[in-house]
Amino acid sequence: MGTINDGNTHPGATLPWGMASALPHTKDFREKANGPAYYNFGDEKIYGFGNVNLSGLGCPVAGAVPLKLSTGKFDWDIENFASTYKDEEAYAGYYKVTLEKHQLVAEMTATTRSTIYNFTPQNDDKQPINLFLDLGANTSHRKGGSLKVVSPQLITGSQLDGAFCGFQKSTNIYFALEINQPNPQVKIYENQKVTDKREVKGDKAGVVWTLDQLDQGKLEVRVGISFVSEKNALDNLRKEQGDLSFEGIHQKAIAEWNKQLQKVDIETSSNDDEQIFYTALYHSLLLPHVISDVNGEYYSREIDKVLVADDYTRYSTYSLWDTYRTLHPLLALLYPKEQRDMVVTMLEMYKEWGWLPKWELFGYDTFVMVGDPAVPVISDTYLKGITDFDTELAIEAMLATAANTKKNPTRPGISQYIEHGYIPIDDRGGDPQKFSWTNGIVWGPVSTTLEYNLADYNIAQLANVLGKNELAKEYYRRSDSYKKLYDPKTTFFRPKLKNGNWMESFNPTDRFFDIRWEGSGGKGFVEGNAWQYNFFVPHAMNDLKSLMGEEVFLSKLNDLFSNGEYDLTNEPDITYPYLFNYVKGHEKKTQQLVREKGDLHFTNTPSGIPGNDDAGTLSAWLVFSQLGFFPDAPGIPTYQLTTPKFEKATIHLDDYVYNGQTIEIIKTGENDRYFNQFTIDGKVREEVYQLSHQELVSTNELVFNTVSERLSEVKE
Template identity: 30%
Template sequence: MNDRDPVDYVNPYVGSIGHLLTSTAPIVSLPHGMAQVVPVTNPGVTDRYLADRIYGFQIGCSTLMPYIHDGDSDVTSAYDHDLETATPYYYSVLLEDSDIEIAYTALQTSAYFRVVYPANTDARLLVQLPKDGVISRTDELQLTGRTMIQGVSHYVYMELSNALLEAESSLTESPAGLALQLGKFTDAKVLEVRVGISHLSAEQAKINMEKEIGEQGFEETKRAARTIWNEALGRIEVDGGSESQRATFYSALYRSLLPMMNITEDGKYFSGFDLAVHETGNQDFYTLDNLWDSYRCLHPLQLLLEPGRQSEMISSYLQMFKQSGWLPQFPGLYGDRPYMTGNHAAAFIADTYHKGEVNFDLEQAYEAIRHNAMNATMLPWTDNSPLTELDRIYAEKGFFPALAHGETESVAEVHGFERRQAVSVTLEHAYDDWCVAQLAKALNKEDDYAYFMNRASNYKNLFDERIGFMAPKSADGEWVEGYDPKRGGGQGGRDYFAECNAWIYTFHVQHDIDGLIGLFGGAINFEKKLDALFTEQYSGSKYEFLNQFPDSTGLIGQFCMGNEPAFHIPYLYNYAGTPWKTQRKVREIMKLWFNDGPLGICGDEDHGAMSSWYVFSAMGFYPVCPGKPVYDIGSPLFSEVRIRQQNGKTFTIRATDGSDVNKYIQAAELNGEPYNHAWIRHEDIANGGTLVLHMGPRPNKSWGVTS
């Protein structure tokens, strides 16, 4: 055991250089916090760690920047990561151009800034809002600001510790702001700024700040935030592994606990779905979710640690359904965002329910899921809207039609860039319909169960046994001519797929892996296809391949760890009768593509989705099929993992003799009894107990092959 707390291992800069696309930011916030504070760095520099100047510090709708008045209009500053501290609960940095030191911490709807100005300087503080924002000084120590974005109001209240001499200027041009003069002084001077944010009113922003910070000083507020993070991260305790592995693990867990965002304020919230204020009742209201990404392992991870909060999130989805008439895909502050494809709320809700968390209205949830399944177009990247002619073909023939070779798009509703993604649409909705069917069965809706189970098998309609891949069909039911499973479909494969190619999506049948194996003619052929996935090359140069598939980073052959549809694939060897290959692959992936530095996340983080894969895999198991209350066993990184659950019970995974070399399971016991399954039930974890995995350097090819 070491004396470092879990939060001490977190590096918020992990992933802050993107391998190809987006990077992360060093967010200071509480878990699920509404107040998130980040440095604003060079415009256009998307890899945040590589930015060399700070333009301010954003909290809510406002940006603060301390500076020294010296006649130069530039208030930005150079900074050095070696003179910076970034944690989940606290951030500090030296602004090198002025020698100003700034630090801040954050609570649920508030933040606390501390600025140290050097001696013998003319100290200023610039407070800015977006264009059309209004900010005013209500008295010598208080500022309030308001702006409107997409129909949602943003309010900020600031209380300063120093009596300001004057408001030097009130800028009316864009961006709105106040440049506040503190005055010249001979000694170093400390300015503290306590901030509250709200979507309800400026008065509520003040109440939020006073309620959370009150009379606390900066250090006391910082300690409170640290304690909350330590409690959250400490729900999973790990022993063993390297310092780097523990840092990677807890940094990933930090990212996994940021979404969804709790926007409840004193029992009320403002909804971007109907632009109205609502009472929350006895549950908080959450928004900001990327369901296409988060249903796979982020929500299952949060469910494992805090099942009650997942019920509140589902209830929030149901409120959005009432307010808008549709179950959202990517809910945010301003309503739904028409991103990606699928009806993945079905997976989120089915997984939560079948793992025993039922503190939400299941009938209402089913009504909402079924409504989307039956009435919303399947077209990707569109608002929930009525069915199109393509949906009617799907209902009739059991597959979403692709354009025939050389055919020009004629359906007006198809997104110009995102295209039809016809194969992905079919596969993802087949899985979602399986999830709908499981909920129908739980509610004794037998006709619905039969109907949706039939639709769940639609994936079979797109398996082309001639080539051994999922493939597109045109509306007439013919295979699309000239189809290339590796490079077909244009940019991102979007004619047929969502950001990946057929090598990935052919395995996108989480709900019926036995059926998929049957399409390949048995487990041996299925295993060979998996083997080929990890060695197949690019049909050209790698840079050309990544130019076509920029989301497909973290490549091992055609397997792309950097995009979510690939997450479950390494665990499919468990179903082919070779679980030792799963153990080998997940260890290889974690070693290659995850670390505790700026390049430590191999693809788009997508609100914790990528990080949650690592948390599960490092613990030694993974939810291949959300909606089924089981997990597939991999190969844990740590000698011991203790999962402390909301019910007070602890589940322990102990890997005896585990190491970088000893990655293969030789034998296992569950609660003292021999265990020879490559999976474990959710109830075994929820009830507490101990899984012992005896590790060795070479595979035991007989372990875990029983059904």
């Protein structure tokens, strides 16, 4: 699922939250980045296999430490490595394929920080096999690296990565690569030419092992990864793989995936439905990924220091504008220990850098996207009962950007926001013709204002539970300023000038602004238009309903879906099918739309995700939606209910925080789509369509009683 249709997922071998992954590349990355997907189902050729690959991102990154194969005389030309392929097999933690041109079967599996490959010839024609480590080929906009020959069987080095989404910072991905052949021919390349040097660097550097015959009939390759050093890459390899065989490592990968995926058991007679659900859960467990080494070390690129994570696991690759909405709430429920360490990681980033992450990658912040998205993650985590982190530090970190009107890379436009309660369209800083993520320009003043409102509400929520009453009062007030951008005449949020007048020539369907790329958002908006942001006040939905009037609220909500403006593939309106739960008597529309959108857009096919998975955000939407409850407002520990997909699902909560509670979710009655009665541990509940987090994690049984077909008519 998602390996075409711009889902940007991949079928590679990796572990939950794994640093390393073994993945086929069906693109040639030598001369250019060539897009964010490493693999597209149906592409004609495989060019090689990468060892650091990220799932569901929107800009090119990683694809690092690429291994390429050829037979016969070695030639640098890329087409010598490209091969048609067949007989693909992909399971959690394992991938296998036959490279037809080279007559090789490639198998791969992984540990958290390393990979292992078996390349097995299909015939006995005795052609030499060439294994090529090509440091000039990765997905990143930055090319090149360095390598050192430790022995004929062991190479260490690093590969450059950077310029993610136009942010110009770079870092190194370190590796240690070991083969199992006793007497290989080894050639080192610098500037695409053979050299006698044992250490080389550059964008045309690489190493080739030529093997006339294979010891034990197969070529085994092991790769350790680190973001700290070559030494740590080798240590990660040695300590995680030890003396284990390929099959031993494969079995450990299976066991780890079973452990994590079995947090939820579903009962269904449909093989397709089972695969769709567990693939979505699988994709939800790939990012953020572990970045600390087995010795606890990690590299903080912002301060250029190697530090040690003593009492937590350090994570990286925080696509927070996406993941704060669905992914982190899912991790907080099903994987609270990992979520706790992700929050601690963010707070440690603040201690090191002076701000919380916005879009952190490999030890530095890229400042990609908008808002202040770390804040709702931290607040929501605490309010879900995961409190084992420094809350005073958390408040301090939140205020470091929310109250900083000077140099503020996280919240551009903060001075205007504080002064006006909104960011004016004619006073948004920077130069749109010279856009960068840190030049102070506000991309989408309306969207950014609404994002800051949500972040401020979450600051208030955390301050409130910590007894910081005055602080809470101030930030609750700030979170209400969305009202200044609501125009009752057009019934939309719309851009305003700094003099308080509305921007004229307002078109709610406009998708083009003067920043980023065509289609990146209408005037005032980010990756959407006024329709997609019309209900983006998740922290104050009842207040928004009062502001609009219930009749307008319902009418506009219906229009959003009927006129084709709803877009599940992007984040701002991802919760909107659940908003009918806020209008009494219309809750069945939520149940209709959630099932309709889920069944339509998530299928057991390579195109089975409706768009870029955004680091698991869309997949997590499906997991929640098929279980029957959804967190529509980060910072408010309440779920909106919908009809579960399955007759029964069992959630096994973690011992950490939730004391190993088991929750059975049961669907009974005559109708698969609509429910009208809800019981908790056998007691009928008056509030049918919402459930608090505390109620959820304290119960043993939730029963959705469905209504008969003749009573299931949906009100518009």
